[in-house]
Amino acid sequence: MAIPAVGADGIRQTVNYNITPEQTVWNLRSALNVAALNCQDPQHATILPAYASLLTRNKRELTSVNREVTKQFRDRYGSQGQNAQDDYMTQVYNYFALPPAIDEFCNVATRVADESLAVAPADLETFAARGLQSLEAVFEDFYRSYEQYRVNVAMWDARYGPPQAVNPASYTGAAYYTPADQGFGPEVRGEPVFISEPVVERPDTALTASPGVSPETALIAAPPTVETGSTITPSIFAEPATSPSPSADMPSVDTPVTEAPADGVPASETVFVSNPVVAPIPEEGD
Known part of the structure; x- marks a missing residue:
């Protein structure tokens, strides 16, 4: 509520002050x-x-x-x-x-x-x-x-009143108080700092790809040459260049192939996952 002030003459300056x-x-x-x-x-x-x-x-x-x-x-x-x-x-x-x-x-x-x-x-x-x-x-x-x-x-x-509590705040830049502050912490200047952790996918079993072969082409064979008038069923997946060791599990079409981290790469690094790229079957007469 606004209260009229008292003037230098000791009289309160209301709407009835100093009127004709x-x-x-x-x-x-x-x-x-x-x-x-x-x-x-x-x-x-x-x-x-x-x-x-x-x-x-x-x-x-x-x-x-x-x-x-x-x-x-x-x-x-x-x-x-x-x-x-x-x-x-x-x-x-x-x-x-x-x-x-x-x-x-x-x-x-x-x-x-x-x-x-x-x-x-x-x-x-x-x-x-x-x-x-x-x-x-x-x-x-x-x-x-x-x-x-x-x-x-x-x-x-x-x-008797309780002390005003000031909430702690994390911020960058200098803090200052304003008349509008009612004890709920300093007004903060500066840009907020966002911190995030990388999301790492850790596969249970990883296969080591052959050196120099990218995940996209490791298991794709070149389409066969088709003679005119003949019909063949192309093999989509090529045989491995070398026989796998008895302890290794061969991937199937439904199982995504993963690339294990290279030697010396920390376990916290991101592991890339790729699905097989399937070459289309040529139609007859092409």
């Missing part, structure tokens, strides 16, 4: 308008008829006051005078309708409204200054109480 006599009259009328709309408890029932009587008995004076207030805004803000006046009056209505202070505001507004019934039109300006001061005291009391409450909370937190 005409604005004082108009702001009192606005305050009673807010009270008539918001103070609906039985003990505040006299506000509405008293406010209606004030408008009726002082119609001419209030019209003149409104005209003068509009002129003051136009003289001060030029072509934006009407907008400035509308914005200011919105602040005035919201000021008097402040929810935390509404109960006491209604009590004081009831007394001011009752007093207005005995005010002559010639005394309207004097009455407005006195009545607005009474209403303003309601909000001054509230603001002071709220300020003291915030001081008390800060003192309690400083004495």
